[in-house]
Amino acid sequence: MGMDATIAERMSEQHEAIDARLATTAMHLDAGRLAMAADAAAALAAALRQHAHVEEAHLFPAFASSPVADLDVLATMHAQHAEIAELVAALSAAAAAHDQGHALQAKAALHAALGAHDDEEELLCAALDRSLDAAARAALLAQLAR
Secondary structure, eight states, rough: TTTTTTHHHHHHHHHHHHHHHHHHHHHHHHHHHHHHHHHHHHHHHHHHHHHHHIIIIIIIHHHHSSTTTOHHHHHHHHHHHHHHHHHHHHHHHHHHTOHHHHHHHHHHHHHHHHHHHHHHHHHHHHHHHHHHHHHHHHHHHHHTTT
């Protein structure tokens, strides 16, 4: 990754790690390995919490103060974080309780919620990459890399 990395690229690296954890969780769930699914879901939840924190602490404030700020988009994404956290908690609880049916329902809903959130985030990152000056972009990239 070069010095001229985009914000979109930096965030999509985090998504790949989250998607891998989601795939592992789904694989165990689909196979009926519910204890392993519960462990995988806990790791997924931690990765999602960290990613949401990075967005809320760094990405959202940069967008809010940018020339292309859209507070409706930020409100939507903030609500999506809460929804995603609830769904991964429901998935974890169902897997831990060996309730495969409810865990699979939560997995499907989580998949849809993450897809919707990724779409919003791609638009937000593209807007930031277009609108931030070089210094502001470099500062944000440094925060995202931590």
